Amino acid sequence: MLKIIIPTIMLMPLTWLSKKNMIWINTTTYSLLISLISLSLLNQPNNNSLNFSLMFFSDPLSAPLLVLTTWLLPLMLMASQHHLSKEPLIRKKLYITMLAMLQTFLIMTFTATELISFYILFEATLVPTLIIITRWGNQTERLNAGLYFLFYTLVGSLPLLVALISIQSLTGSLHFLLIQYWNQALPDSWSNIFLWLACMMAFMVKMPLYGLHLWLPKAHVEAPIAGSMVLAAILLKLGGYGMLRITMMLNPQTNFMAYPFLMLSLWGMIMTSSICLRQTDLKSLIAYSSVSHMALVIVAVLIQTPWSYMGATALMIAHGLTSSMLFCLANSNYERTHSRTMILARGLQTLLPLMAAWWLLASLTNLALPPSINLIGELFVVMSSFSWSNITIILMGANITITALYSLYMLITTQRGKYTHHINSIKPSFTRENALMALHMTPLLLLSLNPKIILGFTY
């Protein structure tokens, strides 16, 4: 594991010591090399986890998330080149340092064995993200967005710290591998109900659950492109990953404690999808679409069946790639028109046809078109929730329809129709942007050929 962590830490001296015309080249190249190394983790031979040391391990759940994290760093660097081009050199280096620091913490979080170490690194990812949102965002609202982001997550996760420490003092160890084997049912009592709540709320806020999702549209909209990409693709999945790990310890309370959150998620996914139909701000639409997809993941994790875990894992990876790609596409619009309003940049297919192809592919994967992995994830979740209770099929079906509606709404508004008269002087697509979209889309399409590597540990 150190073969991934130490090169990522060394990306920071790399940026500070590079020459002015080499910073982007150096960092993007080396982060691509690191992501190549991480691909070897996908080879998980047997049902056990690969244990690298006492502190780091990787398992069929964390390996795809890890590969996604390392894959996304070069893409974030490529996407940030344009909006940072006018900044002084030191600020560019600071930005890349923040991204590298965030990457280090994320890699260590996904591979941590001890749950308290997981907690510390989970919280540690907040600091670079806060700095990226607040320092490099564009509107005044970014201050409020940073505060909401920080405080929602912290209020949710401080009870988690207390809960983890109390579990450790009662059972002796929080090492993940030990917990798997001598896990026993939690006795039924009021304090164990609060323990369940304390453990889960941190991840519910991070996912986010429908009632606690207020930070997400603010943070996603105000963040610069790299911040939006990492928030949507990885940080939300931290919540999903944490929930998948910690529900193992929380039976049998989950059988009845999960009901309120299931109801909130089932209702919330329809509400947030419907809100997407009425959004004028493009990034806000993609942010609410993230809430809707993550609500599906919450439903899957709380049902706790093998198929739902497969669906949750596949959906997390698929949504990470799709959502990040949609943010890159929205950013390419923003860099040209300096506005996030959708109707101000219509009819782009006439002006930028290749970008329209990427918009089409991204929208199609967002609405879970077969045979993409988005479909595999959603289908598994729908099937397992149907087996849990037949009525959920109505809500799930409605959600899939509304998802298709807003994805196509987004596609048609930005791409089709007559272009507006004021945007006929935009710059054509850069090769960098096309490469960015291709690098998002290629893993997505290739994974449809072999989805079993992202189906998690219940495959």
Next chain:
Amino acid sequence: MNPLILTIILMTVFLGTMIVMASSHWLMIWIGFEMNLLAIIPILMKKYNPRAMEASTKYFLTQATASMLLMMAIIINLMHSGQWTITKVFNPTASIIMTLALAMKLGLTPFHFWVPEVTQGISLTSGLILLTWQKLAPMSILYQISPSINLNILLTMAVLSILVGGWGGLNQTQLRKIMAYSSIAHMGWMTAILVYNPTLTMLNMLIYIMMTLTMFMLFIHSSSTTTLSLSHTWNKAPLITTLILITLLSMGGLPPLSGFMPKWMIIQELTKNSSIILPTLMAIMALLNLYFYTRLTYSTSLTMFPSTNNMKMKWQFETKQITLLPPLIIASSLLLPLTPMLSILD
């Protein structure tokens, strides 16, 4: 001030605290406290204006009252145990009175009212000595009598201090008052764990002193006492803004900075002793503290407010030399990975 006189006065302050920390006779402790108090008054009044005189008077009155209460507790202890040695205080009345006296000296709620006003009225360097050095002596006495302290009173004062320290700092723009409320809150954390594991009190004190030293030295370097003047440091010394960001987030207790270590250890000790609601409540109230630190970082390092052209040229006095700033910065932000070393303290 004449350097010779300043040296003598500072040595007396130092000697007073040392006498308190090192003696085994209750009377010597009281003498140490009085020596400390009388010698620090001229330091608080270094800038001779009415505000500083008011601050020194308030400090003198509260500390003298506390010393008298301490003396009464000592005499009651003498009456009931017949000896002057420092051990745990056997008589409950004496113990309660002594705890209240030491809380008054430290600035715990409900005796916290003097801290913001005194800290605001004095210069930054005097405020530094007030908030760091002056806390050592009462804390060492609390450490020594910790087996006999009444838990109810101490925990009530601790939780109320964290609440007051968090809530009171929300409406402040003066940096010295912000540091004063931060000191009240941190004292609350320190005294909450005193009965369960006094070593963690000392750990928290150490890390708190390092972080407060760093903050004050950064303020002294940029000669800023208000949020407004702190927000101009991007112009004068941009590196200071990054350091302020890191240190403030560390004071707020965010991982992975070292300010998280005392909070984590205290929560761990409290939880192991089967109190669960208390550390949760304390941790959430510490978020109030984090709010106003984050707000301070917003105006200093994370944004650049629109400023008119003539504000960009700040008066450049000769750069004050800050001793020990780099090691202090490292100590106040990077110590978290060393947490497993705390096992040597057992």
